[in-house]
Amino acid sequence: MSLDRRSFIAGSAALAAPLVLPVQVFAQEKIVRFTLPQDFTRIYTFVTSEYNQGQRDYFTLVNDRGGVGGYKIVADITDHANDLPRAIEAYERGKREGAVLIDPLSTPVARALVPRALEDKINMITAYSGRSDAADGSAFPYVLPLSINYWTQAGLIIEQFKKTEKGSLKGKKIVFVHIDTPFGKEPLPILNVLAKKEGYELAAFPYTPPGNDQSAIWPQVRRARPDFVIFWGAGVGQTVALTEAIRNGLPMDRVSGSVWLSESDMDVVGREAAKGVMKVEPCVGGREPKVIKDILADVVGKGKGAGPENKVGTGYYNYGVQMATLMVEGVRKAAEKAPNGPVTGPWLNEGLRSITNFTADGLLPPTTITKDDHQGGGMGRIARWDGAKFVPITDWYSANQDVVWEEIRKNSEEFKKSGK
Amino acid sequence: MFYRRAGIRHTRYQDERQLFPLGFDRGLIIAVLAILLAAPFLFDRLYVSGYLLPWLIWTSAALGLNLLMGWSGQIHLGYGAVMGIGAYGSVHLVRLGVPLEIAMIAGGLLSATIGTMFGGAALRMKGIYLAMATLAMQYVVDFVISHSTVISGGSLATLQVPPVSFLGIPLQGEVPTYYLALGVCFVITLFMLNVRRTSFGRALAALREKDYAAQILGISTFRYKLLAFWVSSFIGGVVGSVLAVTYLRAISPDQFHIELSIQILAMIIVGGLGSVLGPFFGTALILFAPILLNNLLGFTAGKFGWSLPIDLRAHLPLMAYGALVIGFLLYEPLGLAKIYANFRNYLLVWPFRHAQR
8 A cells, every 4th residue: 555645644643642642740749659550351350350449449448538647549550461561561650650569460470570679679569479489578578478378378278178187187188180380380399298297198180271171180080089179270270170070079068279269250160069169268258347348338338439349348359458458557557667758669668567467457367577477477267168158167377387488488598599 | 855865876886785775764773773772861761671672672583583484484383482492591501600692692592403393394384284383382392391390490480580791791770681682683683684685585585485486496495494493593592581681580481472472473464574674663563552552541531530440441452452453454464664665655755746666
């Protein structure tokens, strides 16, 4: 196609348009800026939507009540689609605009941002994602999982199995069905060490990612006659795994997942059929906690909710609120220590790493973040699906932390050695 | 008017044969180069490490793939894996204490070796069948990397890049890393500009048009097909190691999956197959259109106080991006480089509308 005068002019105008758009100017008030580039469109999709909705609703609640320690929270949200160039651009943009905290909610993105966050002293939240060894605060001062990592979750599940068997797993068989990616294989070292310690037999069955067909694996699981089954995946693989487990007649009350199981998954599997399945709960689910009630009354009730009302109180929504309460608590602590700022990464870091025994009015297990422990104590609980909701079957507890921390230290030592 | 072609009389063969015979083109390129060289001092860090650095790296990779797909007409769907081999090879060497300069070349050689082995499929297969063979390479390499903990680096499958220096300059902060990427991109671009003037380049073009016709003319298809894979994979490996060292800084298997291969493929198709300028435009569009559209929508929504649901807010830019890519290809199927060529042709004879060829 050749170019005529009209399209030449139109094209030039279209090219020049972005250049003349004015640059956004922010009012200078006492604010703490968070940047939340997350994956809304590629892999984590609905998980991110619910998680992010919880975060925003909580920030609205805090800001409407006058902020925290004299500061208002500003959260910039973009979509990074799990794509590194987009995420790194968002990180750099956030940094330039003065963000002191980033929450990418993506393992690949978190991995690439670790060296940058450590260098730039920007607090990176890696809840349920990123490197598990970031729990070691001495190696990763600015990387804060603030939540139980996958190793701890595996340890909690094994402890619960042990309790079910009245204190001994000797001679029992535990099957671990997992997605065949680094994420899926992550708990294996812990499960192996515990197998030696507790005397159970471990059989691992990997399925190929993304896991939308697992029909070859589950009959083998059934034939293995397991006493317990742990399934490990995220997104589509989870619902397929559960469906196959049900189809193969495994006793659902002896099947457990990680934190990645929610009401939305149950709708796919069938609420009634999945009865009995267990998951790890890092915070209280449902609408009972005071914070969620407050959000329903003061944010959603007043029409300021960030998303559909029926998502409020679902598993991932509450994870979002959980992380948001921890971030805000970090700001409160930081403002206590140095009320006049200046608001920088190290300023917030001081606050985040001095959170002690924080429960957000009963939403979280008592969480204490120290300069060494960024996991927050490693407490969680097991909940069971009763056909309508997840009902906790244990109290908050922590288990096998010695094994977990051995693995954490082993990996963080390795990281330190690489000289960063 | 702009190009001032009137009165240019080449009196020596080398004048006629230079890469850019028109003074205006030379000036333009020098200006662009000068801006790129001064970029770390002119622009904010956001633009240097958020835009220019990935642009240079991805463009280098796209140029390497373009040699194979645009010049010699061999389809390759596993270029991400080729880059992955280079990245893993060189990072492992660097961790063992090998200097980066050597590790980069070694990574390239490793990619070239493995890439050529799979490229051997091209001797028997063409078109869509070759696409499948190279796709298989992608999956085989992914599998091998993520299943050997020795390669992928332990239970977390993340391999940290230790502090490195290039020619005695420590690669820390955005300025030296940017210059390394710029240098590599410059060398590759120069190579690509010249390759079409060599017998190698002409042999590749002959292969692309019809391989048995080329064989009849005395061009060894065996040799040149493998050579095309070798050179392209070598470039891919070197760029992979540059990507790892300057941009990712910690590599994990999922960074080199099929998504990367398809992304680079899209860059050269949108930019223009067989063009040197094309990958530069294609990369800019594929990498940055989603970001810019996202920011534009965010800005507009903020300005006018729209409260879009977050899902719509995240997906609208992607729809616009898809429409943009289709729109460009409908408008000019030969890619963005051809749109630029049309634009240039228009200005060449401006203010007249046509010139006699």
